[in-house]
Amino acid sequence: MKELKYVITDPEGIHARPAGLLVKKANEFASAVKIGKGEKSADAKRIFGVMGLGVKKGEEIFMTTEGEDEDAAIAGLEAFLKENL
């Protein structure tokens, strides 16, 4: 399993649009992808779960990937977060 931590800098936080893009990105990989904030976590391939976390600017999230392409997945997601959130 691979893990990353990231502090959201987008002023709007993970609102609907970036949540949609994140879900799209997570679905590109075969690995199981989780996203979480504090004690809450959700399947990053499901938009309701991601939006339900209500992540705002300045909050730290973690993401984990587990599966055959977990290395590529964590790298891809990290790049996505830096570019979009």
Place this chain on the structure above:
Amino acid sequence: MITIKGKSVFGGVSIGKISFYKRNEQVIKRLHIEATEEEVQRFQSARATAIEELKGLYNKAMEDVGEANAAIFEIHQMMLDDLDYIESIENIIRTQEVNAEFAVATTADNFAQMFASMDDAYMQGRAADVKDVSERILNILSGNCNAGMVADEPVIIAADDLVPSETVQLDKSKVLGFATMYGSSNSHTSILARTMNIPAVIGLGNELSEQFDGKDAIIDGFTGTIYIEPDEETMTAMKKKQEEDLAQKALLDQLRGKENITTSGQKVNVYANIGNVADVGLVLKNDGGGIGLFRSEFLYLESETFPTEEEQFTAYKQVAENMAGKKVIIRTLDIGADKQVDYFNLDKEENPALGYRAIRICLTQPEIFKTQLRALYRASAFGNISIMFPMIISVDEVKKVKAICAEVMEELTAAGIPFNKDTELGIMIETPAAAIVSRDLAKEVDFFSVGTNDLTQYTLAIDRQNLKLDPFCDTHHPAVLALIKMSAENAHAEGKWIGICGELGADLELTEQFLAMGIDELSVSPGMILPLRKKIRES
């Protein structure tokens, strides 16, 4: 004539007949189903059809309102692909042995409830998206087509509320304006109305009823008012307002997105002065580059007691977020003189303009000041906020203010609350004293903003509220202009920037002089942004 007040979403005036949006009301019955697997299949095929429809809507919205606004229909597709959503519906069908309609409606309620209970207005608004996608499936399941609107002439669309897909499906050439009973300014309908430049008023409540269908009406999107069966006087006034607005919009079309740059290549920022959160819409509409003066007094004037840190934080954050990264300069409280508030318990003064006001209150009662500073710093994590202090006369005051800011930042750090530690701090130059010692002041702050109203009053010793003195008041007095020039030179000598946020900033007769002084920013009322841009581009 009936007048109903709501919330303004997009300025503009529209005049026409009201057409009440009619949709097929779905009455969802719970039915017992034996063949649950067939029912699951029925749901799955309706879901597939819904996704196809959404793809079509996405393409239509791309053409009408652009990618950023079309994205919602892609998100709707993802919602229909969400396994939590699908599993919930299938589970309900299988375990409760019920019809697909009932399972979809129940799931929609549960998911909408989840959003509605979140502590964030934006996310609460997303409950409507869940209902919208679910309604789409229900319509397909029941074989309903969307009724929508049938009109031969352009009309004002009235409704309880409109979901995004309904707004986009409307024939734009037939829509003069929107008037809804409910809805929030964060809803997609509001956002789309703004993007499509259609006057809209929301939150009109139950007074807007279906009995007005077909009646003449006027929407005043600026004040958030709808007039039903308007009288002649209102009609004349509104027609005039509409003409002025259209002239302004024509100017906007010409100047929108253009730089504030002179023919010789000098650039100047044109920002807006606002006095309330609601004014932000006007700033964006007029293409303001930022907010040069956000007067925080409204929070104090509209309140019966000291506004809490949370109330202030919410207001500052909202403005910062809506301006999306553009500069927002918030001035700390400027109470006293002509702005009195009971609960401050200020003594009656012989000469309030020269009295206990603004920063003098803040430095005497630091607990009031610190509450505001904490709210401002917390909001700084959500956008590009700068803080500005009024009525400064000495370097010593600035040092005291900065010490209090440092205390607030330490407390926030200790509490683990995020904020922007590099928040720019600036001062108003509105006393002759500040202008004269501006070289020393410039060493202490990040920027100056000249408050020309007070600077004129204090320099000329003229009470600006005494109309009798008008013949003596030369608003272009060389002494005032000399103080501004001096402040600009001193700011630049220390590598700092200087703006003007008083009324003179919008005085087009002075624009060229200000440009010659090298003024970096002019902050004016939202309606003056474009005329000023025009003047700058011609200079």
